[in-house]
Amino acid sequence: MNTINTYTAFGLIFSSEIEIPEFLPAIGEAQVSITLGNVPANISGNLTEGFRFQISKNEFIIRFKPWASFYVCNGDKIIIEPEQDSDERDVRVFLISSVIAILLHQRGLLPLHASGIKVNNKAVLFSANSGIGKSTISLALNRKYGYPLIADDITVISEKEGRPIVHSSFPSAKLWQESVDLLGISNEGLQYIRKDVFKYRYDNRPDFFNGILDPLIVFVLENTDDEIVEINEVKGIEKFNVLRAHIFRLRMVNELYASEHFKLISNLLNCAKCYKILRPKNGNSLDELCSVVQSAILK
């Protein structure tokens, strides 16, 4: 029998047979169980198959060879079947991103591909594709203006009585060497997120806010070939489209949760402003980016 650990992340309580040091320890009745066991060969019913995965509205199987297979069902259960000799960091990287994202979808929540900070008790989010600088901008604003961090890669949106709610995720960021340098963080003692992936796992517990917030602004970051940072408020239907494009693992779940997504995005956008920021692909525009964001926040 394995030891059971209890954690909180994304506004949920998890019981887990594996250690997840990235999550915050918690006390309370778990809503989700993470266990080690056998992943079924197939799921039943009306399913869609993709590269190494099968998905239906309530079940999901994915095989990350040669590391581990995962089974997620009914939004409350994850079974992990690690391959022999797989590194636990490799297993965790998949667990706390793609796998948990599907669990969040199954629970009717909206996992956005976004980092976030807390500004005057409200949430400011930075949505972007991988590699644009979500983690870096949040950490830079935390360093510069003291805003607590709420998420690094996935931010969960839910609703209560028709009002959108933003949930913090967990106090850990994934940073490339370039970001570590830009932020002036010492890489002494930092671990790589995976055995052979040279991206660092950066624990930001002292600067982390754990809890729920009302949304204030969603910034969508994109690269540009230009040399200046450009910011524009997004309005109307474009706002909807821009945000929908940043649903975490949308390509896997497709239209399975379309109604839930529609309601949650509409709710969120009725309460939050949305800006698109184009940032130069080349050179260091981090300071300029911070100023642009800060003035939009203070407006």
Added chain:
Amino acid sequence: MINENIKIVRKKELLSSRMDNEIVMMHPESGKYFALNPVASRIWELLEEPHTINELVEKLLREFDVTEETCTNEVSVFIEEITEKKLIDIS
């Protein structure tokens, strides 16, 4: 084809949401999204209650600065389109 005496109303199961002055809506079964421009959004709002084409035109003429002919044309085209996409019911 919708003739002018038939009252039409939007399908109950459609989800719609206003984003500034435009409406985005979704058909929950197909998961398809539809975006409406400001005038179409206004027609869509009116269609919460059953209306004939003439009733729609009459109301829109009071709100938008267009000739009756243009308005009738635009309403007809829009109604035809949303009928084809199965977004409305005959009341």
